[in-house]
Amino acid sequence: MGNSDEKLEKLRSAVATLEQISEKEKSGFINLVSRYLSLGAEQIEWHKIQTPTDELLLPYDTLAPSPQDAEAIKKLLDKLVVLKLNGGLGTTMGCTGPKSVIEVRDGFTFLDLIVLQIEFLNKKYGCNVPLLLMNSFNTNEDTQKILEKYATSKIEILTFNQSKYPRLAVDDFLPLPCKGRTGKDGWYPPGHGDVYQCLVNSGKLDSLLSQGKEYVFIANSDNLGATVDLNILNHIIQNQNEVCVEVTPKTLADVKGGTLISYEGKIQLLEIAQVPDEYVSEFKSIQKFKIFNTNNLWLNLKAIKRLVEGEALKMEIIPNPKEVDGVKVLQLETAYGAAVKFFDNAIGINVPRSRFLPVKSTSDFLLVQSDLYTLVDGFVIRNKARVNPSNPSIELGPEFKKVGDFLPRFKSIPSIVEFDSLKVSGDVWFGSGVVLKGKVSITAKPGEIMEIPDGSSIDNKEINGPEDI
Structure with a gap:
């Protein structure tokens, strides 16, 4: 053990010299590293895993409907705060700046839609649901500038920052910024x-409690399905659940997503990182684990305060190895869903797939821009004309990966209400008014450009050249 004690002492004195972060961030970081050194990556005892019972995991359609009269709804909503995780950059989609400011549909960004939805609720019911954004040091400055445009909107927008921790050099276990790496790449969120600790550290939690707020709904800012649901809110208030996790049935596209299990009598989330190697294929099976975590969580604010102040939230540590200019570094991270097991009276609710509509890639982007959805008061609503309950699968080649490359390739987004799957590879360009049906695969040969003419209707076809259209 001596070795890791020495490592920690050396690290502690190195971290003490870092002037770019607060004392609270320093102690949070040292706590995380010391837990990691004493535990390593924790693995779960596979034989203890059970499927949650109906008391712990409720089907959405068994929830009692929320009260219908406006005054009772206002009372519910006045207890609520909406928190969106806004620390991510749009780099995977080739954008600079916060991901939440990518235009998703009809000129609106993710952030515009979130604001519109909450404004709609506040106006309709005369309530005051504030919006909180947890930014990271990567997104904070840009987000503050963007928020100026909502200055006159009927919604209180509050921001706070995620912690900033130093990346650790693997060879000597010292912080990169102590080795002359003082730029952004020496740090990570x-x-x-980290959301619970930061809510408390920033003073935001106490100020919300003093305004009579009781619950927070937390979701990723890029999940367009994560809207305020009155039935869920009503249920957890009535039943005094300190936490509720929204899960939804798993499809083959979701095999890597975390799932909800019963473990030693309590529900908890199981992520792929915690699964021993020999059980990974079982974890990915749709037969054994039928649901996955949408990352939509509802939590009691007083419970968060109690657990943070009691230092009880010891979530599994996810080691994330990276490389910065040839130097191997380690980032230690945690996921907010992993805190579920520390709350009392925790439940999961198996929600409709419509509550999980993330935009992680340009393929997702194509779905939400198409006629599969419409926009009403900031809510992205699925087209009733689509009979198939599941969304089409879309696989676009690397030419479409970045938003800036994707957009010019479509004169207009094709109609996809009646189609099942699309695979596009090569240098393909779409005209306007294209209709796709059934299963479609389009391949442009290397070095050739393939143009799909305006108004084409393609039904269950494999297209390898212009003559196939």
């Missing part, structure tokens, strides 16, 4: 499990 430690995963969204």
Whole structure:
């Protein structure tokens, strides 16, 4: 053990010299590292895993409907705060700046839609649901500038920052910024499990409690399905659940997503990182684990305060190895869903798939821009004309990966209400008014450009050249 004690002492004195972060961030970081050194990556005892019972995991359609009269709804909503995780950059989609400011549909960004939805509720019911954004040091400055445009809107927008921790050099276990790496790449935000501590550290939690707020709904800012649901809110208030996790049935596209299990009598989330290697294929099976975590969580604010102040939120640590200019580094992160097991009276609710509509890639982007959805008061509503309950699968080649490359390739987004799957590879360009049906695969040969003419209707076809259209 001596070795890791020495490592920690050396690290502690190095971290003490870092002037770019607060004392609270320093102690949070040292706590995380010392837990990691004493535990390593924790693995779960596979034989203890059970499927949650109906008391712990409720089907959405068994919830009692929320009260219908406006005054009772206002009372419910006045207890609520909406918190969106806004620390991510749009880099995977080739955008600079916060991901939440990518235009998703009809000129509106993710953030515009979130604001519109909450404004709609506040106006309709005369309530005051504030919006909180947890930014990271990567997104904070840009977000503050963007928020100026909502200055006159009927919604209180509050921001606070995720912690900033130093990346650790693997060879000597010292912080990169102590080795002359003082720029941004010496630091990282430690995963969204940090949200609870930061809510408390920033003073935001106490100020919300003093305004009579009781619950917070937390979701990723890029999940367009994560809207305020009155039935869920009503249920957890009536039943005094300190936490509720929204899960939804798993499809083959979701095999890597975390799932909800019963473990030693309590529900908890199981992420792929915690699964021993020999059980990974079982974890991915749709037969054994039929649901996955949408990352939509409802939590009691007083419970968060109690657990943070009691230092009880010891979530599993996810080691994330990276490389910065040839130097191997380690980032230790936690996920906020992993805190579920520390709350009392925790439940999961198996919600409709419509509450999980994330935009992680340009393929998702194509779905939400198409006629599969419409926009009403900031809510993205699925087209009733689509009979198939599941969304089409879309696989676009690397030419479409970045938003800036994706957009020019479509004169207009094709109609996809009646289609099942699309696979596009090569240099393909779409005209306007294209209709896709059934299963479609389009391949442009290397070095050739393939143009799909305006108004084409393609039904269950494999297209390898212009003559196939």
